[in-house]
Amino acid sequence: MTPSAYTSLGQKLFHSSQGICIICTTDGTILELNPTAQKLLEGDASLKGSPFQRILFGPAAEQSITEHRTPNGNSCRLTFCTTALLPETFNCFFFDVEEKIIVWGEMNVDDYSKMEATIIRTTSQLGTLNREIARQNAKLEQIIGERNKLLGITAHDMRSPVANIQSIITLLLDHESEHLGPNGKQLLPIAQQECSSMLMLMQDLLDFSSIDAGQMRLTPVPCSLPKLIQQFLPALRMRGHTKDIDINYSKQDAETLIRIDTMRFKQVLENLIGNAIKFSKRNTTIHITLSYDDASSILTIRDEGQGIANNELTNIFEPFTRSSTVPTEGESSTGLGLAIVRKIIESHNGLISVSSVQGQGTTFTIHLPLDKHL
Template structure:
C-alpha cells in the first residue's frame, strides 16, 4: 500500500475520532485498500450509532433531572428512540404493594385501538412474567401468535396480538435492588428482536427505574410532609386556646381588675404578656404554614385601594418605628389602580416586611414603603438602611425556620417563619418577591403583583 493511501486512511480515522462519522475515502487502489476503507466506514457507522444511543440515554437523564413524571418520560422515549431501536408499542406495568399483581401504568402505541390500556391488571402468580421478575432477565418472544397457540389461556397475549403486535421484548424494572415492574417493547413484525442486542433496552429500563424510585421517594416524602402539617396544625390549634386564656388573665392583673399589684409584679406580668404575644405569633405562623403547605390557604380577593391601604398601615405602624427612633415613610405613586387581592393577607405580608426592617435597623434610620405601576404590575417595595444580609445567606431567607447571622438591633425575637409565609402568600396571588441587599447599607424587598389578578 502506498504512503498516500495510508495517509488517506489515517486521515479518515482521525475524522471519525473528531465526530465526522462519514469521512470521504476515494474509491481506488487494490483489494486490501478497499477492504480497509470499507472497514473504516463501518467503524464510523458503528461510532455514530453508539453516539446516538448515548445521546438519547442522556436525554432520559435530563428529563429525570427536570422532574418529569414517568408518563412524560415514556412519551419522550416513544417519540425519540425510533431511529435506533425498533418498536410500535411501549408500555410499563408496575407491581402492587404485595407483589401479587401487575398493573399497567403507561402505554404508547401505534395501534389504532389499544387493547391493554392504562389501568389493566393481571395476577403475577402463574404468569410467565413471574419468571422475569424472579430472575431479573429480559425475555424475547419472536412470534406472539405462535406463543399464543402454545399458551391459549394467556389473556394478555390474546389482547396484545389483537392489537396487532407480533413480537416483544420484556425487561424488568429494578429499583434499589428490588423488582418494581416491567417495561414491554412490542413490534408489529415477527422476529424483530431475534438478533438484536438487548443492552440498550436494559439501559432504558435502568433509567426508567430511577424515575420510579424517585417517584416512590417523592410520594413517601409528601406523605411525611402531610403528616407533619397535620401535627403542626393540631398542636398549634390546641396551644392557642390555653395561651389566649393565660394572656387574658395577665391583662386582668395589669389593668387592676384582680387587685392592686406592685411595680415588681407589673414588670413580671408585662414580661409574661410579651412572651404570650410571641407564642401566639408563633402559633399563628405555624397554622398559616400548615394551611399553605396542605393547600388549604384560602384567599378572599377583593378590590384594594392602595393609596388608602398604605396610609392606613403607616398610621398603624408609625409608633412601632418611633420606639426605635426609626422614621417610617411612604413613596407612593399617585393614581395607582386598585388590585384584586386578599387585603388581610397582603397586610400580613407588608407587616412582616416592615417589622423585619424595623427589627434589623439601627436607630435614626429610615424605612420606606414604595409603590408604583410597571408593565401591568404593581411593584411594592420595603427598603431599610440597616445591616444588610451577607450574599451567601440570601438564598435561605425564604426557607422555613431559617435565620441569618444578622441579629435584631433591639434584641427582638424571630421565629424564622415570617418570610417563608410571605413568599407563599405572594405566590398564591400569582406574584413574585425579590430581595436586594448590601452589607452595611441595607435591604430592599420588592413584591410584584398583577393588576388583573
C-alpha cells in the same frame, strides 16, 4: 472479475454505499464527494475546491491530507464536522488512483453497537430513577401533609391556654399589682411578653401549615393599592415609633386597581415592615415605594439596616430559615414570616424578590399583576 466489473462495482459503491467517499487531488483539494458524504458533510455550500482538512474536526483539522495518509489497505480514524453539528468518526482508507487520492470512510460498527447499548441502558435506568423520584415525591408530600396537620392541631390547641395565661397575667398586673412583691412586678411583664411571642409563633404556625397544605382561603376583592397602603400606614408607623424609625412612603401617580385579599396583604406589609424595624437601628428610615409597569404594581420596601449576606439570600424565603443577622434590640422571630409572605404573594400570582448590601440595607420587591378587566 474483469476490470470493467470492478469499475462497475466501484461506481455502485460510490453512489449507493452508506460509507463516505471523497476524491481529492494529491495536495488535498476536494474534487468530488459521493451522495452519502454530500448529505453528511456538505451543507448549502459546495465543498468542491476546499482543502480536505476543512471538513475535519478537532486537532486533525490542523494537518494536511498527506499527514493523515496511511499506506493502501491501512485505515486511520478521522472525525468529520457534519451538517447535523454532531461530529462523526470514520475509519478512513486512503487509495492512490490515477494521480488522485480517494478517501473511503466507514463507521465503526463496534463503536455504534456499544453506544447504542449504553444509551438504551442509560435511558432505562433514567426511567427507573424518574419513577423512583416520583414515588419519593409523593411520599414526601404525604409526610409534609401530616407534619402540617400536626403543626396546625398543636398550635391551635395550645393557643387558648397561652392566651388564658396571658389574660391572667394582664389581670394580675392591672388589678393586683399592689399585692405583688418586687419579683412578681419584675417577672410578670416578662412572662406577659413571652406569652405574646408564643401566640405570635402559634399564629405563624397555623398560617404556615394551612398555606403549605393549600388550605389558605383568599378573598380577593378589587382595590386601589395606594389607598390600601395609605390605610395601613398609620399602624405601621406606630410600630416604627417604638425604635424612632420613620417610614417614608412615595408612589407613582396612577389609578390602577388590583384584585387582592386585603387582610392577607396587610399581613404581608406587617411582616416586611416588622422585619425592617427588627433589623434596623434606631433613628433610621424605611422607604416604601409604589410604581407600575405595563403588567404589574411594583412595591418595594427598603430599610437602612444591617443587610443580609449574599449566601443567605437564596434561602431567605424558606420556612424556619434565620439569617446570621440578628434583630438590633433582641426582638423575637419565628423564622416563618417570609415563607408566609412568599406564599401569600404567589397565591395572588405575584412575585417577591430580595436584594441586600451588607451595612447598607435590604430591599424586598413585590410584583402584583394588574387586573386589566377592572
